[in-house]
Each structure stands twice: as C-alpha cells, then as structure tokens.
Amino acid sequence: MDKLEMQDYGTTREEIERTLRYALDIVSDGIWDWNIRTNHVKRSPGWYSMLGYPPDSLPEDVDTWKSVIHPGDYERVMRNFQAYLDGDSLIYAEDYRCRSRDGNYLWVSDHGRFVEFDETGQPTRMIGAHRNIHQRKMASLELQRKNEELLALNRTLEDLVAARTEALRQANEALAQQVEAATRLSETDPLTQLSNRRHFERNLHGEWQRFQRHGHATALLMFDLDHFKRINDNHGHPVGDRALAAVARSLRAALREEDCFARWGGEEFIVLLPDTDLAAAAHLAERLRLLVAGADAELPEALSASFSVAAMRAGEEIGPLLKRLDDGLYRAKQRRNCVESC
Incomplete structure (x- = not known):
C-alpha cells in the first residue's frame, strides 16, 4: 500500500506494523524483528517466555539467536538461513532446537521473510516468528524410534514377530493419534476453538x-x-x-x-x-x-x-x-x- 492509499484508509505505518505484530502473535509463540543494517534484533516478550527468560534480558543481536541453537542443528540452520539471505532460496523456514534458560532444549518452528528493502533492492529488515512445536516433534520422533525398533525386531527376532508387531502397532497408533492431536491444536484458535x-x-x-x-x-x-x-x-x-x-x-x-x-x-x-x-x-x-x-x-x-x-x-x-x-x-x-x- 502506498502513502496515498494509507491516507485514504486512515492507516499509518505504525498501525500497519502493529496489526502485523498482532496477527503474528496469534499464530506464533514469539516474534523477532531484525534490522539488517544495524544488526539489532527486537524480540517479543513471548519469545523470551517460550525459552524461560525474563523479557529483554538477552543482547538484542543475531549472535544471541545463534548462541541458543543446538550444536547438532546449527550448521543446517545457518546454511539455509544464508541461502535465503543470498537469494538462493525463496523461503526461510526451519525446525530446530533452542536452548532454554534451564539448559534443556525446546523444538521450535522458525519462519521469516524480508519486509523492507533499500533503493537498490537490498533487504534492510526481516521479520519472523517462532512457534513451539516441542510436543508434536517429540511425539513424531518417538513414533520414528518405535518404527525403527520394529524393523530391528523383524530382522533379529523372527519367532517374536507376530506378538511384537501387534504391540508396536498399537503403540504406533497411539503415538500417531498424539501427532494428529498436536497438529489439530496447532491449527485451532484456543479461545474460540475455530480454525486459526x-x-x-x-x-x-x-x-x-x-x-x-x-x-x-x-x-x-x-x-x-x-x-x-x-x-x-x-x-x-x-x-x-x-x-x-x-x-x-x-x-x-x-x-x-x-x-x-x-x-x-x-x-x-x-x-x-x-x-x-x-x-x-x-x-x-x-x-x-x-x-x-x-x-x-x-x-x-x-x-x-x-x-x-x-x-x-x-x-x-x-x-x-x-x-x-x-x-x-x-x-x-x-x-x-x-x-x-x-
């Protein structure tokens, strides 16, 4: 929307950004706003709360984000983030683990995009949102572990295949239901129980x-x-x-x-x-x-x-x-x- 249109509908830049943040807040657990020129990163109170930190208690820069990424996920996340920055990827969307204040790791889904550019077309600002997917991810990983266990048993315990297959099938079904329930929760507005x-x-x-x-x-x-x-x-x-x-x-x-x-x-x-x-x-x-x-x-x-x-x-x-x-x-x-x- 250009300046004239903003005037026509009584909308200011601040109101647009406030509306954007409000919308993001509905579908996410934490919002981050990166000024690429200054390297300043503003994070919402929900971001700190998700990881167990008091609001605004960490340095507001990119290094803070890098410091909480799990070492096992860091290289993949940085590679795909850089691909988006370089224009080699059309989207930035990653699932990875973040270290909480108590030292435990929390699975999050991270989505971001450029929202402002300079006169040469270079990005100057990027906004994104984190969503807590720990429950769904852990259920999915547990389902994967059970499936791998099933394959191992089929290779080594032929005499127990029938009994173990049934037991694991039931476990897989229960875990699949947990994954489905977690997915349904992630698509539902908690107050009204409508779609989000x-x-x-x-x-x-x-x-x-x-x-x-x-x-x-x-x-x-x-x-x-x-x-x-x-x-x-x-x-x-x-x-x-x-x-x-x-x-x-x-x-x-x-x-x-x-x-x-x-x-x-x-x-x-x-x-x-x-x-x-x-x-x-x-x-x-x-x-x-x-x-x-x-x-x-x-x-x-x-x-x-x-x-x-x-x-x-x-x-x-x-x-x-x-x-x-x-x-x-x-x-x-x-x-x-x-x-x-x-």
Whole structure:
C-alpha cells in the first residue's frame, strides 16, 4: 500500500506494523524483528517466555539467536538461513532446537521473510516468528524410534514377530493419534476453538486453486465486532473473551460443515464459503448479523458486528481478493452493524 492509499484508509505505518505484530502473535509463540543494517534484533516478550527468560534480558543481536541453537542443528540452520539471505532460496523456514534458560532444549518452528528493502533492492529488515512445536516433534520422533525398533525386531527376532508387531502397532497408533492431536491444536484458535489464520489460509489456497480449474462459485465473508474495545475497557478482558467465544459458537452452528470459519485476528472473523455466489453470501451475512446480537443474552452490553462479503473472480489473485474484502469491511465499519458487498 502506498502513502496515498494509507491516507485514504486512515492507516499509518505504525498501525500497519502493529496489526502485523498482532496477527503474528496469534499464530506464533514469539516474534523477532531484525534490522539488517544495524544488526539489532527486537524480540517479543513471548519469545523470551517460550525459552524461560525474563523479557529483554538477552543482547538484542543475531549472535544471541545463534548462541541458543543446538550444536547438532546449527550448521543446517545457518546454511539455509544464508541461502535465503543470498537469494538462493525463496523461503526461510526451519525446525530446530533452542536452548532454554534451564539448559534443556525446546523444538521450535522458525519462519521469516524480508519486509523492507533499500533503493537498490537490498533487504534492510526481516521479520519472523517462532512457534513451539516441542510436543508434536517429540511425539513424531518417538513414533520414528518405535518404527525403527520394529524393523530391528523383524530382522533379529523372527519367532517374536507376530506378538511384537501387534504391540508396536498399537503403540504406533497411539503415538500417531498424539501427532494428529498436536497438529489439530496447532491449527485451532484456543479461545474460540475455530480454525486459526494459518489453517484458514491453507484452505483458502485450496479453494482458490479449485476455482481456477473449475470456476465453481466461491465467496468469502469477513466480520468485526463493533465497539469491542469498549467492552474490554468497561468490563474487562474475561468478558471480552466470553463475547468472542459466544459469537464463534453461535455462528458456527449456522454454517455448513464444509465452510471454513476462522478467527482472523482480535475481534475479526472470516468464513470461506465453497459453492456460494455473492448473493447467497450476502444473504448469509444478514442472517449471521442478526445472530450476533443474541449470541449471549447475559453479556453486560449488546453485541453487533459489521460484515463484508466478496466472491472470487476469474484471474484475481488471493491477495487482491482479501484486500477487496478488507476494504469492504472498512466501509461497513463506518456505518456499523451492516453488510457490505464488494
């Protein structure tokens, strides 16, 4: 978005960065922000908390990050990180172990990308996020160990193959269920039990590809609770959390199984509607708008929401589609408690 567009929608650079950090905070356990020119690295409180350190207790530079990487992972991580810096790789995404304050190692998933460049096109800033994947990784490693044990037994203990295979099959099944459960947790917003943003974006990409191939009508619906900050300020965050959960529960019951309903960020929600045209999406939005008010009759303030709906268009990429939807929500928020088609 250029400067003129930012002025048109009342958005400042600081607000954009605050929104980006808020979105990253929803889907990650820690955020890092690297100024490549100065080598200064700002890390969120969640990053320190994940590793057991007090906030801002470590030097804010790249060497701090390097110092906590497990020696067994260090060479691979540095090689792939440098490949991204040199332009030999299109993405930087790694899973590795980080040393916690107590000396133990924690498995994390690390994703980052360039977000600012100088006039010559050289990157000057990189932002990324860490996510704690220790539980899922340990379950996966344990499953791998059990499989290796099964192969060894098959080679050396032919007379015990039948009994041991069954026992290990059951263990593998239980561990696979743990991996599946951990994966499901990583795709779910803990407060509302809806899909999180990462899971929604994966579903959106799949539906977009299906639309490109077959042209099936597909729509999106986005809404934002009105005056939500006032609820938090006047009644406290527990009441705000209760309102979010109630709206999610009430509206989920009004949607189809195939609709992907996600918490987009804060008090903002989004729905992917396969095989739905713009008119049907607008009609659904009106139904949902009425349901918001009755989501929880015992709340101290009445709830309302502003809605935006948009349908996929031939030749339109996902980015412009989401911007069109977001722009429609911006217009709806000017009037509040209404539906804007775009």
